[in-house]
Amino acid sequence: MQAALEREYVAYVRANLDRLRRSAYRLCGDAHRGDDLVQQAITKLYVNWRRARAADNTDAYVRRILVRVYLDERRLRWAGVSLFASAPDAAVEPDRRVDDRATLRAALDRLPRRLSVVLVLRFLFDMSVDDVAGTLGCSTGTVKSQTARGLATMRRLLDENPLPITAKEA
Structure with missing residues:
Protein backbone atom coordinates (compact mmCIF):
# COMPACT_ATOMS: atom_id res chain seq x y z
CA MET A 1 0.00 0.00 0.00
CA GLN A 2 1.25 3.48 -0.80
CA ALA A 3 2.32 5.63 2.13
CA ALA A 4 -0.45 8.20 1.59
CA LEU A 5 -3.13 5.49 1.47
CA GLU A 6 -1.71 3.86 4.57
CA ARG A 7 -1.80 7.18 6.45
CA GLU A 8 -5.47 7.61 5.44
CA TYR A 9 -6.24 4.09 6.64
CA VAL A 10 -4.48 4.60 9.98
CA ALA A 11 -6.24 7.93 10.50
CA TYR A 12 -9.62 6.37 9.74
CA VAL A 13 -9.07 3.43 12.10
CA ARG A 14 -7.81 5.68 14.91
CA ALA A 15 -10.81 8.00 14.55
CA ASN A 16 -13.33 5.14 14.50
CA LEU A 17 -11.82 2.44 16.71
CA ASP A 18 -13.98 3.16 19.78
CA ARG A 19 -17.15 3.15 17.67
CA LEU A 20 -16.12 -0.13 16.03
CA ARG A 21 -15.44 -1.71 19.43
CA ARG A 22 -18.85 -0.61 20.75
CA SER A 23 -20.52 -1.97 17.62
CA ALA A 24 -18.73 -5.30 17.91
CA TYR A 25 -19.68 -5.54 21.59
CA ARG A 26 -23.32 -4.92 20.70
CA LEU A 27 -23.18 -7.70 18.15
CA CYS A 28 -21.59 -10.38 20.31
CA GLY A 29 -22.07 -9.23 23.92
CA ASP A 30 -18.46 -9.93 24.90
CA ALA A 31 -15.74 -7.28 24.98
CA HIS A 32 -12.85 -9.67 24.26
CA ARG A 33 -14.65 -11.38 21.39
CA GLY A 34 -15.66 -7.93 20.14
CA ASP A 35 -12.01 -6.87 20.06
CA ASP A 36 -11.21 -9.99 18.02
CA LEU A 37 -14.00 -9.11 15.59
CA VAL A 38 -12.70 -5.55 15.24
CA GLN A 39 -9.17 -6.85 14.61
CA GLN A 40 -10.42 -9.12 11.84
CA ALA A 41 -12.56 -6.36 10.37
CA ILE A 42 -9.79 -3.75 10.28
CA THR A 43 -7.45 -6.32 8.74
CA LYS A 44 -9.99 -6.90 5.96
CA LEU A 45 -10.41 -3.13 5.70
CA TYR A 46 -6.65 -2.71 5.23
CA VAL A 47 -6.66 -5.19 2.35
CA ASN A 48 -9.66 -3.43 0.76
CA TRP A 49 -8.86 0.16 1.73
CA ARG A 50 -8.87 1.49 -1.86
CA ARG A 51 -12.41 0.18 -2.36
CA ALA A 52 -13.56 1.33 1.08
CA ARG A 53 -12.36 4.90 0.65
CA ALA A 54 -13.99 5.06 -2.79
CA ALA A 55 -17.34 3.90 -1.40
CA ASP A 56 -20.18 6.39 -1.05
CA ASN A 57 -20.30 5.76 2.70
CA THR A 58 -17.07 4.41 4.19
CA ASP A 59 -18.66 3.91 7.61
CA ALA A 60 -21.40 1.72 6.11
CA TYR A 61 -18.76 -0.23 4.18
CA VAL A 62 -16.80 -0.88 7.37
CA ARG A 63 -19.95 -1.76 9.34
CA ARG A 64 -20.79 -4.31 6.65
CA ILE A 65 -17.31 -5.84 7.00
CA LEU A 66 -17.78 -6.04 10.79
CA VAL A 67 -21.19 -7.70 10.51
CA ARG A 68 -19.91 -10.20 7.95
CA VAL A 69 -16.94 -11.07 10.16
CA TYR A 70 -19.37 -11.65 13.03
CA LEU A 71 -21.66 -13.84 10.92
CA ASP A 72 -18.71 -15.83 9.52
CA GLU A 73 -17.14 -16.34 12.95
CA ARG A 74 -19.41 -19.24 13.90
CA ARG A 75 -18.67 -21.05 10.66
CA LEU A 76 -15.05 -21.44 11.66
CA ARG A 77 -14.27 -24.69 13.44
CA TRP A 78 -12.08 -23.08 16.13
CA ALA A 79 -14.86 -20.72 17.27
CA GLY A 80 -16.12 -23.37 19.71
CA VAL A 81 -12.72 -24.15 21.26
CA SER A 82 -12.47 -23.26 24.93
CA LEU A 83 -9.05 -22.64 26.43
CA PHE A 84 -10.27 -22.73 30.03
CA ALA A 85 -12.60 -25.02 31.95
CA SER A 86 -14.32 -21.84 33.10
CA ALA A 87 -13.88 -18.18 32.28
CA PRO A 88 -11.46 -16.26 34.51
CA ASP A 89 -12.97 -13.79 36.95
CA ALA A 90 -13.16 -10.28 35.58
CA ALA A 91 -13.52 -7.03 37.46
CA VAL A 92 -16.82 -5.45 36.53
CA GLU A 93 -18.26 -2.14 37.61
CA PRO A 94 -21.61 -2.63 39.33
CA ASP A 95 -24.56 -1.61 37.19
Missing part, protein backbone atom coordinates in the same frame (compact mmCIF):
# COMPACT_ATOMS: atom_id res chain seq x y z
CA ARG A 96 -28.15 -1.78 38.30
CA ARG A 97 -29.22 -2.74 34.78
CA VAL A 98 -26.84 -5.68 34.54
CA ASP A 99 -29.62 -8.24 35.13
CA ASP A 100 -31.67 -6.76 32.31
CA ARG A 101 -28.67 -6.81 29.97
CA ALA A 102 -27.78 -10.35 30.93
CA THR A 103 -31.33 -11.55 30.33
CA LEU A 104 -31.58 -9.75 26.99
CA ARG A 105 -28.13 -10.97 25.94
CA ALA A 106 -29.05 -14.55 26.86
CA ALA A 107 -32.24 -14.28 24.80
CA LEU A 108 -30.32 -12.80 21.85
CA ASP A 109 -27.76 -15.60 22.10
CA ARG A 110 -30.55 -18.19 21.85
CA LEU A 111 -31.78 -16.69 18.58
CA PRO A 112 -30.42 -17.90 15.26
CA ARG A 113 -27.40 -15.76 14.42
CA ARG A 114 -29.01 -13.96 11.47
CA LEU A 115 -32.11 -12.97 13.49
CA SER A 116 -29.89 -11.74 16.30
CA VAL A 117 -27.86 -9.58 13.90
CA VAL A 118 -31.02 -8.09 12.37
CA LEU A 119 -32.38 -7.14 15.81
CA VAL A 120 -29.05 -5.69 16.95
CA LEU A 121 -28.69 -3.62 13.79
CA ARG A 122 -32.30 -2.43 13.85
CA PHE A 123 -32.68 -1.63 17.54
CA LEU A 124 -29.22 -1.20 19.08
CA PHE A 125 -27.63 0.47 16.07
CA ASP A 126 -30.92 2.24 15.23
CA MET A 127 -30.55 1.44 11.54
CA SER A 128 -33.38 1.67 9.03
CA VAL A 129 -34.73 -1.39 7.23
CA ASP A 130 -33.03 -0.22 4.02
CA ASP A 131 -29.67 0.24 5.77
CA VAL A 132 -29.86 -3.21 7.37
CA ALA A 133 -30.77 -4.75 4.01
CA GLY A 134 -27.77 -3.04 2.44
CA THR A 135 -25.45 -4.16 5.22
CA LEU A 136 -26.60 -7.78 5.06
CA GLY A 137 -26.99 -7.88 1.29
CA CYS A 138 -30.63 -8.96 1.34
CA SER A 139 -34.03 -7.50 0.50
CA THR A 140 -36.00 -5.16 2.74
CA GLY A 141 -38.74 -7.79 2.90
CA THR A 142 -36.24 -10.26 4.35
CA VAL A 143 -35.20 -7.72 7.00
CA LYS A 144 -38.85 -7.06 7.89
CA SER A 145 -39.73 -10.74 8.17
CA GLN A 146 -36.58 -11.54 10.17
CA THR A 147 -37.29 -8.60 12.48
CA ALA A 148 -40.82 -9.87 13.09
CA ARG A 149 -39.62 -13.45 13.67
CA GLY A 150 -36.80 -12.28 15.93
CA LEU A 151 -39.08 -10.09 18.04
CA ALA A 152 -41.66 -12.86 18.36
CA THR A 153 -38.95 -15.29 19.48
CA MET A 154 -37.52 -12.73 21.91
CA ARG A 155 -40.99 -12.19 23.42
CA ARG A 156 -41.42 -15.93 23.87
CA LEU A 157 -37.97 -16.30 25.44
CA LEU A 158 -38.53 -13.34 27.76
CA ASP A 159 -41.92 -14.71 28.79
CA GLU A 160 -40.12 -17.89 29.84
CA ASN A 161 -37.49 -15.85 31.73
CA PRO A 162 -38.97 -12.39 32.47
CA LEU A 163 -36.83 -9.38 33.27
CA PRO A 164 -36.69 -8.66 37.00
CA ILE A 165 -38.77 -5.71 38.24
CA THR A 166 -36.65 -2.95 39.74
CA ALA A 167 -37.64 -0.96 42.83
CA LYS A 168 -38.56 2.05 40.64
CA GLU A 169 -41.04 0.00 38.58
CA ALA A 170 -42.73 -1.69 41.57
Whole structure:
Protein backbone atom coordinates (compact mmCIF):
# COMPACT_ATOMS: atom_id res chain seq x y z
CA MET A 1 0.00 0.00 0.00
CA GLN A 2 1.25 3.48 -0.80
CA ALA A 3 2.32 5.63 2.13
CA ALA A 4 -0.45 8.20 1.59
CA LEU A 5 -3.13 5.49 1.47
CA GLU A 6 -1.71 3.86 4.57
CA ARG A 7 -1.80 7.18 6.45
CA GLU A 8 -5.47 7.61 5.44
CA TYR A 9 -6.24 4.09 6.64
CA VAL A 10 -4.48 4.60 9.98
CA ALA A 11 -6.24 7.93 10.50
CA TYR A 12 -9.62 6.37 9.74
CA VAL A 13 -9.07 3.43 12.10
CA ARG A 14 -7.81 5.68 14.91
CA ALA A 15 -10.81 8.00 14.55
CA ASN A 16 -13.33 5.14 14.50
CA LEU A 17 -11.82 2.44 16.71
CA ASP A 18 -13.98 3.16 19.78
CA ARG A 19 -17.15 3.15 17.67
CA LEU A 20 -16.12 -0.13 16.03
CA ARG A 21 -15.44 -1.71 19.43
CA ARG A 22 -18.85 -0.61 20.75
CA SER A 23 -20.52 -1.97 17.62
CA ALA A 24 -18.73 -5.30 17.91
CA TYR A 25 -19.68 -5.54 21.59
CA ARG A 26 -23.32 -4.92 20.70
CA LEU A 27 -23.18 -7.70 18.15
CA CYS A 28 -21.59 -10.38 20.31
CA GLY A 29 -22.07 -9.23 23.92
CA ASP A 30 -18.46 -9.93 24.90
CA ALA A 31 -15.74 -7.28 24.98
CA HIS A 32 -12.85 -9.67 24.26
CA ARG A 33 -14.65 -11.38 21.39
CA GLY A 34 -15.66 -7.93 20.14
CA ASP A 35 -12.01 -6.87 20.06
CA ASP A 36 -11.21 -9.99 18.02
CA LEU A 37 -14.00 -9.11 15.59
CA VAL A 38 -12.70 -5.55 15.24
CA GLN A 39 -9.17 -6.85 14.61
CA GLN A 40 -10.42 -9.12 11.84
CA ALA A 41 -12.56 -6.36 10.37
CA ILE A 42 -9.79 -3.75 10.28
CA THR A 43 -7.45 -6.32 8.74
CA LYS A 44 -9.99 -6.90 5.96
CA LEU A 45 -10.41 -3.13 5.70
CA TYR A 46 -6.65 -2.71 5.23
CA VAL A 47 -6.66 -5.19 2.35
CA ASN A 48 -9.66 -3.43 0.76
CA TRP A 49 -8.86 0.16 1.73
CA ARG A 50 -8.87 1.49 -1.86
CA ARG A 51 -12.41 0.18 -2.36
CA ALA A 52 -13.56 1.33 1.08
CA ARG A 53 -12.36 4.90 0.65
CA ALA A 54 -13.99 5.06 -2.79
CA ALA A 55 -17.34 3.90 -1.40
CA ASP A 56 -20.18 6.39 -1.05
CA ASN A 57 -20.30 5.76 2.70
CA THR A 58 -17.07 4.41 4.19
CA ASP A 59 -18.66 3.91 7.61
CA ALA A 60 -21.40 1.72 6.11
CA TYR A 61 -18.76 -0.23 4.18
CA VAL A 62 -16.80 -0.88 7.37
CA ARG A 63 -19.95 -1.76 9.34
CA ARG A 64 -20.79 -4.31 6.65
CA ILE A 65 -17.31 -5.84 7.00
CA LEU A 66 -17.78 -6.04 10.79
CA VAL A 67 -21.19 -7.70 10.51
CA ARG A 68 -19.91 -10.20 7.95
CA VAL A 69 -16.94 -11.07 10.16
CA TYR A 70 -19.37 -11.65 13.03
CA LEU A 71 -21.66 -13.84 10.92
CA ASP A 72 -18.71 -15.83 9.52
CA GLU A 73 -17.14 -16.34 12.95
CA ARG A 74 -19.41 -19.24 13.90
CA ARG A 75 -18.67 -21.05 10.66
CA LEU A 76 -15.05 -21.44 11.66
CA ARG A 77 -14.27 -24.69 13.44
CA TRP A 78 -12.08 -23.08 16.13
CA ALA A 79 -14.86 -20.72 17.27
CA GLY A 80 -16.12 -23.37 19.71
CA VAL A 81 -12.72 -24.15 21.26
CA SER A 82 -12.47 -23.26 24.93
CA LEU A 83 -9.05 -22.64 26.43
CA PHE A 84 -10.27 -22.73 30.03
CA ALA A 85 -12.60 -25.02 31.95
CA SER A 86 -14.32 -21.84 33.10
CA ALA A 87 -13.88 -18.18 32.28
CA PRO A 88 -11.46 -16.26 34.51
CA ASP A 89 -12.97 -13.79 36.95
CA ALA A 90 -13.16 -10.28 35.58
CA ALA A 91 -13.52 -7.03 37.46
CA VAL A 92 -16.82 -5.45 36.53
CA GLU A 93 -18.26 -2.14 37.61
CA PRO A 94 -21.61 -2.63 39.33
CA ASP A 95 -24.56 -1.61 37.19
CA ARG A 96 -28.15 -1.78 38.30
CA ARG A 97 -29.22 -2.74 34.78
CA VAL A 98 -26.84 -5.68 34.54
CA ASP A 99 -29.62 -8.24 35.13
CA ASP A 100 -31.67 -6.76 32.31
CA ARG A 101 -28.67 -6.81 29.97
CA ALA A 102 -27.78 -10.35 30.93
CA THR A 103 -31.33 -11.55 30.33
CA LEU A 104 -31.58 -9.75 26.99
CA ARG A 105 -28.13 -10.97 25.94
CA ALA A 106 -29.05 -14.55 26.86
CA ALA A 107 -32.24 -14.28 24.80
CA LEU A 108 -30.32 -12.80 21.85
CA ASP A 109 -27.76 -15.60 22.10
CA ARG A 110 -30.55 -18.19 21.85
CA LEU A 111 -31.78 -16.69 18.58
CA PRO A 112 -30.42 -17.90 15.26
CA ARG A 113 -27.40 -15.76 14.42
CA ARG A 114 -29.01 -13.96 11.47
CA LEU A 115 -32.11 -12.97 13.49
CA SER A 116 -29.89 -11.74 16.30
CA VAL A 117 -27.86 -9.58 13.90
CA VAL A 118 -31.02 -8.09 12.37
CA LEU A 119 -32.38 -7.14 15.81
CA VAL A 120 -29.05 -5.69 16.95
CA LEU A 121 -28.69 -3.62 13.79
CA ARG A 122 -32.30 -2.43 13.85
CA PHE A 123 -32.68 -1.63 17.54
CA LEU A 124 -29.22 -1.20 19.08
CA PHE A 125 -27.63 0.47 16.07
CA ASP A 126 -30.92 2.24 15.23
CA MET A 127 -30.55 1.44 11.54
CA SER A 128 -33.38 1.67 9.03
CA VAL A 129 -34.73 -1.39 7.23
CA ASP A 130 -33.03 -0.22 4.02
CA ASP A 131 -29.67 0.24 5.77
CA VAL A 132 -29.86 -3.21 7.37
CA ALA A 133 -30.77 -4.75 4.01
CA GLY A 134 -27.77 -3.04 2.44
CA THR A 135 -25.45 -4.16 5.22
CA LEU A 136 -26.60 -7.78 5.06
CA GLY A 137 -26.99 -7.88 1.29
CA CYS A 138 -30.63 -8.96 1.34
CA SER A 139 -34.03 -7.50 0.50
CA THR A 140 -36.00 -5.16 2.74
CA GLY A 141 -38.74 -7.79 2.90
CA THR A 142 -36.24 -10.26 4.35
CA VAL A 143 -35.20 -7.72 7.00
CA LYS A 144 -38.85 -7.06 7.89
CA SER A 145 -39.73 -10.74 8.17
CA GLN A 146 -36.58 -11.54 10.17
CA THR A 147 -37.29 -8.60 12.48
CA ALA A 148 -40.82 -9.87 13.09
CA ARG A 149 -39.62 -13.45 13.67
CA GLY A 150 -36.80 -12.28 15.93
CA LEU A 151 -39.08 -10.09 18.04
CA ALA A 152 -41.66 -12.86 18.36
CA THR A 153 -38.95 -15.29 19.48
CA MET A 154 -37.52 -12.73 21.91
CA ARG A 155 -40.99 -12.19 23.42
CA ARG A 156 -41.42 -15.93 23.87
CA LEU A 157 -37.97 -16.30 25.44
CA LEU A 158 -38.53 -13.34 27.76
CA ASP A 159 -41.92 -14.71 28.79
CA GLU A 160 -40.12 -17.89 29.84
CA ASN A 161 -37.49 -15.85 31.73
CA PRO A 162 -38.97 -12.39 32.47
CA LEU A 163 -36.83 -9.38 33.27
CA PRO A 164 -36.69 -8.66 37.00
CA ILE A 165 -38.77 -5.71 38.24
CA THR A 166 -36.65 -2.95 39.74
CA ALA A 167 -37.64 -0.96 42.83
CA LYS A 168 -38.56 2.05 40.64
CA GLU A 169 -41.04 0.00 38.58
CA ALA A 170 -42.73 -1.69 41.57
